[in-house]
Amino acid sequence: MTFHAIIVAGGSGSRSGGKKQWMLLGGRLVLDWSISAFEAAGAVQIVVVVPPDDVKQAQAAYGGRVWIVAGGAQRADSVINGLKALMTDSDDIVLIHDAARPLLKPHHINALLVELETKPAAILALPVTDSLKRGDNNRIVEALARDNLWRAQTPQAFRLHDILRAYERWPADQIPTDEAMVAAHSGINVTLVEGDIALHKLTYPADFALLESLIAGEKPLKQIRIGQGFDAHRWGEGQSVWLCGVEIAHDQTLIGHSDADAGLHALTDALLGAAGLGDIGDHFPPSDPQWKGASSDRFLKHAADLLRAKGAEIVNVDVTLICERPKIKPHREAMRARIAEIIGVEVDRVSVKATTTEQMGFTGRGEGLAAQAVCSIEI
Numbered sequence: 514m515t516f517h518a519i520i521v522a523g524g525s526g527s528r529s530g531g532k533k534q535w536m537l538l539g540g541r542l543v544l545d546w547s548i549s550a551f552e553a554a555g556a557v558q559i560v561v562v563v564p565p566d567d568v569k570q571a572q573a574a575y576g577g578r579v580w581i582v583a584g585g586a587q588r589a590d591s592v593i594n595g596l597k598a599l600m601t602d603s604d605d606i607v608l609i610h611d612a613a614r615p616l617l618k619p620h621h622i623n624a625l626l627v628e629l630e631t632k633p634a635a636i637l638a639l640p641v642t643d644s645l646k647r648g649d650n651n652r653i654v655e656a657l658a659r660d661n662l663w664r665a666q667t668p669q670a671f672r673l674h675d676i677l678r679a680y681e682r683w684p685a686d687q688i689p690t691d692e693a694m695v696a697a698h699s700g701i702n703v704t705l706v707e708g709d710i711a712l713h714k715l716t717y718p719a720d721f722a723l724l725e726s727l728i729a730g731e732k733p734l735k736q737i738r739i740g741q742g743f744d745a746h747r748w749g750e751g752q753s754v755w756l757c758g759v760e761i762a763h764d765q766t767l768i769g770h771s772d773a774d775a776g777l778h779a780l781t782d783a784l785l786g787a788a789g790l791g792d793i794g795d796h797f798p799p800s801d802p803q804w805k806g807a808s809s810d811r812f813l814k815h816a817a818d819l820l821r822a823k824g825a826e827i828v829n830v831d832v833t834l835i836c837e838r839p840k841i842k843p844h845r846e847a848m849r850a851r852i853a854e855i856i857g858v859e860v861d862r863v864s865v866k867a868t869t870t871e872q873m874g875f876t877g878r879g880e881g882l883a884a885q886a887v888c889s890i891e892i
């Protein structure tokens with residue numbers, strides 16, 4: 514269904530301590546939320562009405578995405594400016610929305626569009642649940658019945674020609690509080706559609722905290738998990754050794770069923786361990802002849818792919834090689850780059866370190882090389 518959006522961001526923000534549309538909410542500009550929601554819902558034209566002083570700033574921020582229009586003295590003037598900026602068929606649907614209700618979602622928009630298939634106008638609103646009192650100097654003078662009372666929210670949806678004609682008929686000396694009031698004055702039936710507490714209006718500074726908590730509640734909580742791995746291989750006759758995915762010329766090689774890259778094996782186990790996916794032997798059994806002489810980058814890539822399939826993201830990895838020889842430092846950057854490439858992360862998330870054991874133990878005596886690895890993943 515073809516529809517357009519007018520976002521009114523005309524407030525001076527005197528009650529909220531600044532112009533709300535340019536403040537941050539959930540790390541984004543307040544105005545950004547509504548624009549993105551209308552884009553996601555498929556609005557054909559989006560017109561944003563801002564105070565005349567803000568036109569330049571709005572053009573710079575959103576000029577390529579939406580039409581920017583200068584507002585008027587009152588909200589109604591701003592809305593009329595926005596409606597007149599629409600270049601469209603007058604029978605099209607237009608949704609008028611307050612930028613100060615930023616947590617708009619496409620499903621709110623769709624609820625109104627569905628209503629407009631059969632009705633001339635519809636708005637989002639919430640039934641009043643609190644008792645209502647009329648006060649005079651903080652003293653109750655009257656209790657009001659709340660039956661059938663609703664709190665109007667936005668968006669409010671109309672046919673373009675209907676709402677333009679309704680504004681023409683609205684008495685010039687009166688100030689409407691919303692478009693539904695203008696439409697009703699012209700005899701248009703406006704349907705109430707159940708709104709959403711998330712469409713609460715930003716008015717006071719405390720409203721920002723309330724909406725921030727709603728945003729935080731929507732985000733699925735992510736866990737950080739740690740994995741660790743250890744591996745060792747025996748030295749034997751050879752001319753080069755594979756360590757952390759890099760071939761190094763050496764007077765010995767590491768003996769193993771695959772290429773015996775203990776660094777990548779330890780790291781593969783760390784990744785599998787972080788996600789509770791078993792160990793390298795489960796996935797690549799040494800008894801299986803297809804892995805004889807296999808290049809260990811395949812094992813590591815497989816583990817990284819399994820993590821991603823589980824929805825995990827690798828945060829960082831840290832490998833320590835334990836040996837007296839060869840010297841690792843000259844190859845360290847190449848090793849980091851290769852691991853980063855295999856697991857698909859930036860190099861600064863990859864660390865490779867080396868140590869000796871001061872000639873103690875099997876690594877110190879040169880019988881073999883050991884490697885340990887830790888990683889963290891977000892899942």
Ligand code: MG
Pocket residue numbers: 744745746769773774775778
């Ligand atoms: Mg191994």
